[in-house]
Amino acid sequence: MLNFTLANVRPFLFTGLFCLAGASVLTAQEQTPFLETGPHAIPGTIEFEDFDNGGQGISWNEINPADKAPNQGGSTYRGDADVDIEDRPEADGMPARRIVGYVGNGEWLEYTVDVAEAGEYSIEAVVGVGRAGAELGLSIPGEDSTRVLVENQYFFATEGFNDYKTVAFDDPATIMLKAGVQVLRVNIVNFGFNLDNITFTKVGGGSTSVFSAPKVAQLSISPNPSSNGRFLLDEVADWKVYSLVGQMVAAGQGREIDLSLLDRGTYVVRTATAMRKVIFQ
Numbered sequence: 001m002l003n004f005t006l007a008n009v010r011p012f013l014f015t016g017l018f019c020l021a022g023a024s025v026l027t028a029q030e031q032t033p034f035l036e037t038g039p040h041a042i043p044g045t046i047e048f049e050d051f052d053n054g055g056q057g058i059s060w061n062e063i064n065p066a067d068k069a070p071n072q073g074g075s076t077y078r079g080d081a082d083v084d085i086e087d088r089p090e091a092d093g094m095p096a097r098r099i100v101g102y103v104g105n106g107e108w109l110e111y112t113v114d115v116a117e118a119g120e121y122s123i124e125a126v127v128g129v130g131r132a133g134a135e136l137g138l139s140i141p142g143e144d145s146t147r148v149l150v151e152n153q154y155f156f157a158t159e160g161f162n163d164y165k166t167v168a169f170d171d172p173a174t175i176m177l178k179a180g181v182q183v184l185r186v187n188i189v190n191f192g193f194n195l196d197n198i199t200f201t202k203v204g205g206g207s208t209s210v211f212s213a214p215k216v217a218q219l220s221i222s223p224n225p226s227s228n229g230r231f232l233l234d235e236v237a238d239w240k241v242y243s244l245v246g247q248m249v250a251a252g253q254g255r256e257i258d259l260s261l262l263d264r265g266t267y268v269v270r271t272a273t274a275m276r277k278v279i280f281q
């Protein structure tokens with residue numbers, strides 16, 4: 001199917017100008033839910049590979065390395081899409097699953113969702129993280145402005161891209177959603193993971209909760225950024241500090257965290273129940 005966007009019009013100018021003779025084909029394709037059942041229900045689980053129909057720049061943004069196949073994952077599940085989808089066989093005690101892989105910074109996928117009830121939701125994603133420092137964002141794109149739900153959720157490395165774990169979001173632990181049909185965008189902020197699915201659960205007394213998930217406490221640290229490498233937790237805790245490649249660089253107990261002997265940069269502070277990125281600048 002022809003699918004013209006600004007990004008891929010240019011090659012056609014060189015390969016065959018007649019392709020552009022009918023300017024009317026340059027209209028945007030309609031964005032529609034992928035599943036025949038319609039929008040994804042929230043609360044509920046969304047498979048990352050079930051992003052909306054529409055096309056490049058409409059319902060997804062896919063960066064294709066020039067020397068690679070359009071779908072590096074090789075799955076035929078979405079024949080119209082060059083998003084990199086892979087069918088993973090059952091292996092190492094893990095079930096077969098279909099994932100979005102080969103993600104690149106700046107890529108995004110959109111999902112039409114139907115939120116049953118306005119309110120606070122927690123998020124869990126099933127991911128295989130091959131590189132510590134992989135980060136995912138969530139937003140609601142708007143005509144005038146985009147509402148950011150999650151700017152950059154950090155993921156610790158698992159045992160590899162295909163070692164899938166369920167990770168509860170903690171940066172922030174919950175988001176606020178309006179009721180009704182809307183489009184949710186998943187942003188690849190930092191590459192390094194394979195994406196299986198994402199689950200939204202109503203927090204609190206909502207009668208539509210399908211199951212309850214424990215709420216992860218927010219870790220409060222100040223100042224952040226710090227100019228001298230010293231940070232203060234708002235309560236006493238056992239803490240560990242990791243570099244962005246997942247190596248533990250400090251650990252201790254109490255409120256004070258002193259990273260002044262380390263190189264300036266970004267680190268991740270983690271306690272038993274929460275985490276926060278900190279910047280020593």
Ligand SMILES: [Ca+2]
Pocket residue numbers: 062063064069070071072082083084
């Ligand atoms: Ca691709």
Ligand SMILES: [Ca+2]
Pocket residue numbers: 062063083084101102103104107
């Ligand atoms: Ca990709």
Ligand SMILES: [Ca+2]
Pocket residue numbers: 047048049097098099100195196197
């Ligand atoms: Ca999946």
